[in-house]
Amino acid sequence: MRVVATDAWFHHRPSGWRRRGPITVLKVLNRMERSGIHPGAVNLLRRLDQDEFRLLFAVTSGAAGAFDGEIRALGGEVYHCRADWRFPWSFLRLLRQVRPDVVQAEVVQADVTILSGVVLALARLGGVRRRVAYLADAPDRHGDSLGGRVRRIVGRLLLDRFATHLVAVSEAVMRGLWRENWRLDSRCRVIYHGVELEPVGVAIAARRRAEELAEDDQELVTIVHVACPDSAKSRDRAVEILAALRGRSVNARLLFVGRQDAAETARLVALASRRGVADHVEFIGEVLEIPRLLVAASLLLVTSRHEGLTGIVLEACAVGTPVLCADLPGVDEIARLLPGVTILPLRISDAVWADTAEMLTAVPPTIDQRREAMRLLRRSPFTMEHWQRDITAVWS
Missing domain, CATH: 3.40.50.2000 (Glycogen Phosphorylase B;)
Incomplete structure (x- = not known):
């Protein structure tokens, strides 16, 4: 039997459908620690109106993080979904469980660009209409090595195919991880980190x-x-x-x-x-x-x-x-x-x-x-x- 990937696979939205309840956002990242973009994500969770947005985290390292307890206390949730050979099945099960309106794949290292592309591909298969690639790191640390070039090419192909939005933390990151002419792509936007x-x-x-x-x-x-x-x-x-x-x-x-x-x-x-x-x-x-x-x-x-x-x-x-x-x-x-x-x-x-x-x-x-x-x-x-x-x- 052939499985057809449609946006309605998990979400059936009849004519005249209107949203009830908050927008559920599932952020997928490697780990939650007190460095990089992670403290800012928790600060954002503190500020969000729970009646408007429900913020969830999927951690692909499978490791407990410094903010797990605080996230849960603030009304969020952390799911540990290790990026191994079982990841596609476990992530699809997670999508069925939480039914997110938005999946945001955090590209915090160029090495995981491919994984981010896979995440968004699975989100597409799971019927998630809004799929965000969040580019938060500098260009590939492997530089011009063969492995680095292959990762960049495959990762960009996946993101290009399955991301509905591409957000970068700076213009330099957008140019380095995406394209020099990123302004011509209507999906692209630079959003700077914020200080509380x-x-x-x-x-x-x-x-x-x-x-x-x-x-x-x-x-x-x-x-x-x-x-x-x-x-x-x-x-x-x-x-x-x-x-x-x-x-x-x-x-x-x-x-x-x-x-x-x-x-x-x-x-x-x-x-x-x-x-x-x-x-x-x-x-x-x-x-x-x-x-x-x-x-x-x-x-x-x-x-x-x-x-x-x-x-x-x-x-x-x-x-x-x-x-x-x-x-x-x-x-x-x-x-x-x-x-x-x-x-x-x-x-x-x-x-x-x-x-x-x-x-x-x-x-x-x-x-x-x-x-x-x-x-x-x-x-x-x-x-x-x-x-x-x-x-x-x-x-x-």
Whole structure:
């Protein structure tokens, strides 16, 4: 018997049909963790009107995530649907169970573009009319290797065939993962990530109180590096820059923030010991209140080889903390609209990076400058209000 894939396979909508109840959105992603686009997705869930949108998550790693409990407490749900040989059947069963109006496949790594295409193909088979490819990472980390080219070609063919909408977190990501002439495709839209401004205001107010009480060592330069364990984040480069900076008699320390991997941590500790800065490197793990961390920092250091939009840069801009960042295309778009971002190529020597860091941290921002930074971000497209409005318009 031949199965015919029609939009009515799971959803029979008779003439005169009208929606009753919220729009159900099933977001499919690799895992839920406190980095990348995931905290923003949970912030969006907090803001959504449950009478209008029901937000569900399907996790293809099969692993429990840091936000699972909070998502359920907010009225959402997390389904663990491992991407193995049984995935097509288990995902189709999930579609029958939750009957989503929208399936959104999150392309958080170029490696999983094919999986995202498969997800949208299965959604089409399952009768889901609105199928969104959400492009959230930089171009393929495999570059021009044969395997990388094959993955890009197959992934784009699948997305081209089965996506009804293509949303990217930046123009650079849209060009890199989709096409240079993306503006000619009516399905394509760039929607920037948004920053929640209320925690930013609270963090700046707390910083003002700390300064009034003289609680901080004004001579200490605190450099923050926020990332998950991944060779593309170049965490070892941050240690080298710290060593070069302390070689200039700058009283600096480096805080590594984010999920830790035992092997990577041991390697970074060994490197710091060889460079003579082991006493000035701290690993503080995942942090819930990122704005408070950033507003107390002297500098945000970003040494990644590739990123999508780099939300942590937006959060630093919101609190007025200087940013020293590798030349990432998505960050170029932020720097065009917001001040406080200095960009250097990774190929430039550690000495130049250290010189620039010393210059950026010589005069700490005042509270008034931090407040102005928050006002500038509020007037930019990088707010949660803009993100919520634009992404719900796609779902609707």
